[in-house]
Amino acid sequence: MEDLYTIKWHNGKVRILDQRQLPNDLVLLEISDHRGIVNAINNMSIRGAPAIGIAAAFGVVLSVWSAGDTDRPTFLEKANTAIKELKETRPTAKNLFWALEKMRLVLTRNLNRPLGEIKKALLFEAQRILDDDIKRCENIGKYGATLLPDRAFVLTHCNAGALATGGYGTALGVIRAAVAAGKKIKVYANETRPLWQGARLTSFELLEDDIDVTLIVDSAAGAVMREGKINIVLVGADRIASNGDTANKIGTYSLAVLAKKHQIPFYVAAPLSTCDFDLPNGSSIPIEERDADEIRRIDSMLIAPEDVKVYNPAFDVTPNEFIDAIITERGIARPPFKTTLSELKNKT
Amino acid sequence: MEDLYTIKWHNGKVRILDQRQLPNDLVLLEISDHRGIVNAINNMSIRGAPAIGIAAAFGVVLSVWSAGDTDRPTFLEKANTAIKELKETRPTAKNLFWALEKMRLVLTRNLNRPLGEIKKALLFEAQRILDDDIKRCENIGKYGATLLPDRAFVLTHCNAGALATGGYGTALGVIRAAVAAGKKIKVYANETRPLWQGARLTSFELLEDDIDVTLIVDSAAGAVMREGKINIVLVGADRIASNGDTANKIGTYSLAVLAKKHQIPFYVAAPLSTCDFDLPNGSSIPIEERDADEIRRIDSMLIAPEDVKVYNPAFDVTPNEFIDAIITERGIARPPFKTTLSELKNKT
Numbered sequence: 001m002e003d004l005y006t007i008k009w010h011n012g013k014v015r016i017l018d019q020r021q022l023p024n025d026l027v028l029l030e031i032s033d034h035r036g037i038v039n040a041i042n043n044m045s046i047r048g049a050p051a052i053g054i055a056a057a058f059g060v061v062l063s064v065w066s067a068g069d070t071d072r073p074t075f076l077e078k079a080n081t082a083i084k085e086l087k088e089t090r091p092t093a094k095n096l097f098w099a100l101e102k103m104r105l106v107l108t109r110n111l112n113r114p115l116g117e118i119k120k121a122l123l124f125e126a127q128r129i130l131d132d133d134i135k136r137c138e139n140i141g142k143y144g145a146t147l148l149p150d151r152a153f154v155l156t157h158c159n160a161g162a163l164a165t166g167g168y169g170t171a172l173g174v175i176r177a178a179v180a181a182g183k184k185i186k187v188y189a190n191e192t193r194p195l196w197q198g199a200r201l202t203s204f205e206l207l208e209d210d211i212d213v214t215l216i217v218d219s220a221a222g223a224v225m226r227e228g229k230i231n232i233v234l235v236g237a238d239r240i241a242s243n244g245d246t247a248n249k250i251g252t253y254s255l256a257v258l259a260k261k262h263q264i265p266f267y268v269a270a271p272l273s274t275c276d277f278d279l280p281n282g283s284s285i286p287i288e289e290r291d292a293d294e295i296r297r298i299d300s301m302l303i304a305p306e307d308v309k310v311y312n313p314a315f316d317v318t319p320n321e322f323i324d325a326i327i328t329e330r331g332i333a334r335p336p337f338k339t340t341l342s343e344l345k346n347k348t
Numbered sequence: 349m350e351d352l353y354t355i356k357w358h359n360g361k362v363r364i365l366d367q368r369q370l371p372n373d374l375v376l377l378e379i380s381d382h383r384g385i386v387n388a389i390n391n392m393s394i395r396g397a398p399a400i401g402i403a404a405a406f407g408v409v410l411s412v413w414s415a416g417d418t419d420r421p422t423f424l425e426k427a428n429t430a431i432k433e434l435k436e437t438r439p440t441a442k443n444l445f446w447a448l449e450k451m452r453l454v455l456t457r458n459l460n461r462p463l464g465e466i467k468k469a470l471l472f473e474a475q476r477i478l479d480d481d482i483k484r485c486e487n488i489g490k491y492g493a494t495l496l497p498d499r500a501f502v503l504t505h506c507n508a509g510a511l512a513t514g515g516y517g518t519a520l521g522v523i524r525a526a527v528a529a530g531k532k533i534k535v536y537a538n539e540t541r542p543l544w545q546g547a548r549l550t551s552f553e554l555l556e557d558d559i560d561v562t563l564i565v566d567s568a569a570g571a572v573m574r575e576g577k578i579n580i581v582l583v584g585a586d587r588i589a590s591n592g593d594t595a596n597k598i599g600t601y602s603l604a605v606l607a608k609k610h611q612i613p614f615y616v617a618a619p620l621s622t623c624d625f626d627l628p629n630g631s632s633i634p635i636e637e638r639d640a641d642e643i644r645r646i647d648s649m650l651i652a653p654e655d656v657k658v659y660n661p662a663f664d665v666t667p668n669e670f671i672d673a674i675i676t677e678r679g680i681a682r683p684p685f686k687t688t689l690s691e692l693k694n695k696t
Contacts, residue, residue, distance in 0.1 A: 204653050
């Protein structure tokens with residue numbers, strides 16, 4: 001994955017690797033206004049909780065980048081509109097709101113400075129969110145790798161990899177770090193319906209890095225566990241409540257139940273920016289429902305009756321009792337997460 | 349589903365509704381030799397354990413139908429070759445072997461009769477297997493409907509419907525019978541990767557019969573149960589060992605674990621021809637592994653790296669401890685299945 005990147009600022013524009021076209025085509029989108037970022041997040045050209053936050057931060061930069069240097073009210077309106085519209089893209093991932101709040105703070109703290117300087121401060125912050133994300137992932141990897149046995153058979157879901165983050169990845173960062181540490185890792189990747197992040201992205205990333213990966217349909221996870229092929233389940237997260245309840249890609253909860261039944265450790269890897277310390281538990285995490293045609297169609301081809309009802313929640317919530325550890329950039333939280341997550345948050 | 353049929357003998361040929369093309373196109377395949385049946389079973393134009401058995405029976409008829417009426421050795425060779433080749437199509441569904449054994453018996457019992465009469469006897473037997481299957485399904489429906497509450501929220505997997513049988517269906521037969529008895533039934537259908545029998549077939553069948561159906565991705569089953577949307581899980585079966593261990597479409601085992609966790613009754617509906625009384629338990633049920641490209645591609649379109657490894661078992665085995673009842677055409681078996689299934693088998 002060294003030559004590839006998820007998102008980058010380039011000459012006043014944002015370049016995004018279009019994840020909808022992977023693994024078949026490597027297409028870079030060049031986006032010059034915040035609406036382009038809104039679309040890229042909505043249509044999942046870029047996805048993954050940390051990556052969405054980074055994209056949104058750059059979206060705020062784009063919204064004012066070509067604004068004049070004198071009209072302050074228009075400048076601020078552009079920035080505020082962008083923040084509002086970016087906030088409305090996807091409701092579940094905490095990192096989106098976390099990153100936009102960081103951008104809003106930069107804006108308010110620099111309110112009276114020359115507009116050109118505010119632009120630079122916003123770009124600096126967005127770039128820092130991106131750079132820090134990579135460092136966070138590397139630290140998650142460092143801590144997480146200690147949890148994997150020397151011969152690990154890891155089941156993962158969706159894509160919590162370089163493509164879901166600024167780079168390196170959360171769950172896949174742990175796998176990368178374990179491989180780098182000389183551990184022998186075999187990965188089973190759930191294909192992850194309806195949008196195949198496992199088939200399209202996780203398989204692609206791991207093959208690029210020469211890591212042993214086998215693709216399965218999501219519903220085979222139980223059988224694969226029962227056959228004794230798995231000794232770790234490792235996933236990312238979109239939002240973690242203060243008690244450790246974790247929203248992640250639909251299907252994660254089923255995996256957690258299956259892991260518990262088979263006495264397989266179930267680990268979540270995520271930066272603390274994914275944690276929502278305002279929520280006491282997972283019951284109030286907003287769960288995005290996406291379009292029925294994501295399930296009824298493959299591109300334009302119908303694979304179900306056109307008029308069949310569909311229930312398409314993009315995420316589910318795994319209660320903390322199913323989670324053995326949450327791996328963050330500041331260390332590993334173990335139950336009770338209410339205490340341990342908050343300790344990590346306050347750790348300096 | 350009244351105007352449609354899964355398989356039918358028509359003027360010396362076999363007509364099969366091509367299930368690969370549903371729900372988009374209603375295409376009848378007209379097959380005139382047993383190799384055509386072998387292909388239709390292999391490529392899953394016809395699938396579902398009972399339907400495979402019926403198709404195989406007609407395949408034996410086709411193998412001799414245009415044979416001359418005098419050359420007995422050639423006639424028998426044709427029939428035996430057909431039985432052998434049909435047996436090798438798919439390893440898991442018991443009904444295939446059960447139906448072919450019935451055909452073999454007709455052949456041996458009539459060995460010395462005029463060849464024209466043997467042909468008729470074979471056709472009579474194949475047609476009886478088909479007709480009986482519909483009756484069996486209706487009886488399964490009658491017994492099974494008593495298990496559903498007046499307001500049932502049923503999760504089903506794959507297609508255990510009219511299309512998987514001679515008609516009416518096993519799991520979907522139970523739903524049809526419950527609806528006919530005035531119960532209010534809402535069905536959640538797992539789409540059933542990799543071949544979408546739930547999206548393509550179960551949705552289609554239930555919509556045709558005006559039964560309330562909502563399609564979900566397979567991995568959403570856990571979340572849907574946790575949300576309290578399901579009070580029955582009901583599936584078909586491909587092979588049931590004498591102790592009740594049940595092989596069925598990949599993903600069934602995951603559902604069974606999830607159902608137990610949520611204290612939701614888990615029922616299997618299948619004719620006794622699906623039961624393999626020679627097997628003490630499910631560990632020796634042969635599990636078919638199918639082509640990697642079923643998962644890597646949609647038609648010709650790649651959705652995963654071309655060279656990614658794939659593990660594609662078509663079935664899994666659900667241990668009997670997860671099964672609350674097995675609904676057969678002779679009544680409902682409850683644990684211990686070793687006793688109750690064998691009682692039903694011997695019931696006259």
